[in-house]
């Protein structure tokens with residue numbers, strides 16, 4: 001199959017990085033990116049306000065897998081990457097009206113030793129003893145358990161609710177009792193027997209942060225990708241549907257003549273991909289729609305720095321059992337001090353998702369008020385100097401039990417239609433690293 005004309009639909013990180021890697025691996029290809037919005041970047045949004053740089057969407061890239069950081073290097077951002085500030089690597093967990101430190105060195109909230117649990121206030125003695133039973137409980141044979149059910153079997157309900165759920169539920173804005181352990185807590189899904197014993201034997205974390213981000217915010221990644229792609233990216237180009245003509249794909253755009261391609265990459269959320277393919281095959285569209293997503297919002301609030309004795313931590317997690325709208329919050333001035341002007345503390349709260357879907361039915365003002373009231377349970381906050389709210393509609397994939405099978409089915413069904421590829425976090429693993437991994441694999445397939 002010739003890689004001559006490649007059309008990438010979607011100008012988020014997945015689409016732009018696929019275009020970048022196709023250009024590298026198949027320099028002879030003619031690559032075009034079609035993005036429906038007048039701006040590129042998708043979920044990546046960096047707010048520049050009042051001397052502050054605040055990522056409203058993703059704010060950090062994991063170093064493992066290294067694909068996300070490698071993408072930054074591939075577009076020349078290697079020297080711009082920074083790690084979160086050293087003094088603020090800890091995380092707090094809400095318990096009643098207090099914020100309690102998560103014990104350091106845990107993995108997904110799972111302890112490396114019973115001793116690590118002994119001093120935490122997050123668990124009662126009964127909860128600690130129950131978690132310690134992990135050392136005795138035989139290996140789980142049931143492959144159909146959710147991440148939540150598996151954690152509960154090994155560590156008990158209390159440790160699940162207080163330690164693991166806030167972290168894992170926070171990453172996905174999701175319901176831990178529906179998530180697939182192979183995706184949500186991959187290192188534990190493979191362990192047969194005691195998790196604590198397996199962690200104790202594993203190399204201890206080096207103490208280096210497992211996150212990086214461009215100093216100027218995540219938008220720098222989008223800017224660098226756009227720079228390298230030039231006029232190959234067409235903004236305000238909404239794709240309505242794909243039409244299959246043998247091994248050629250006709251791409252129908254709103255208000256523009258159709259374009260023809262030898263390869264089409266759908267780098268859009270599964271629902272948008274389903275919409276574009278539904279006229280060709282409702283069965284394929286159904287496979288894509290089976291990959292569920294959830295909606296969330298980010299609320300940014302700035303306060304006078306000296307108004308509160310801020311905790312030395314990168315942020316806080318709110319367990320599901322606490323109720324309310326907030327899933328997690330970041331103390332930006334602690335985590336990324338270079339991005340916040342002196343005299344200010346900027347807080348960024350994530351709300352909604354499967355954890356609190358009602359939150360997103362509130363008006364902007366009501367949601368801001370609810371978030372502020374909830375944060376005041378834990379911190380004596382004054383009125384904010386300024387606020388900013390952004391809603392992310394159906395932006396976060398939910399890798400539910402059986403996720404890998406569902407992705408394979410969707411991918412096979414799409415490939416059976418013609419030279420069409422699907423790429424993005426819903427299929428390739430969470431976050432920017434997942435998008436970059438999928439982009440490279442897709443580009444290799446096209447170049448081959």
Ligand SMILES: Cc1cc2nc3c(=O)[nH]c(=O)nc-3n(C[C@H](O)[C@H](O)[C@H](O)COP(=O)(O)OP(=O)(O)OC[C@H]3O[C@@H](n4cnc5c(N)ncnc54)[C@H](O)[C@@H]3O)c2cc1C
Nearest residue numbers: 010012013014036042043057058059060239424425431432
């Ligand atoms: C609040 C929040 C915080 C996050 N935090 C992190 C984090 O800290 N670290 C991390 O690694 N990840 C994080 N993520 C996840 C990360 O943002 C995503 O995995 C990633 O940005 C997804 O990129 P994408 O290109 O696959 O999709 P998107 O960013 O959704 O881009 C898809 C693009 O396709 C366009 N499009 C859709 N339909 C069409 C059409 N018909 N025609 C043309 N264009 C179309 C859209 O306009 C959009 O620009 C976060 C996500 C959210 C929502």
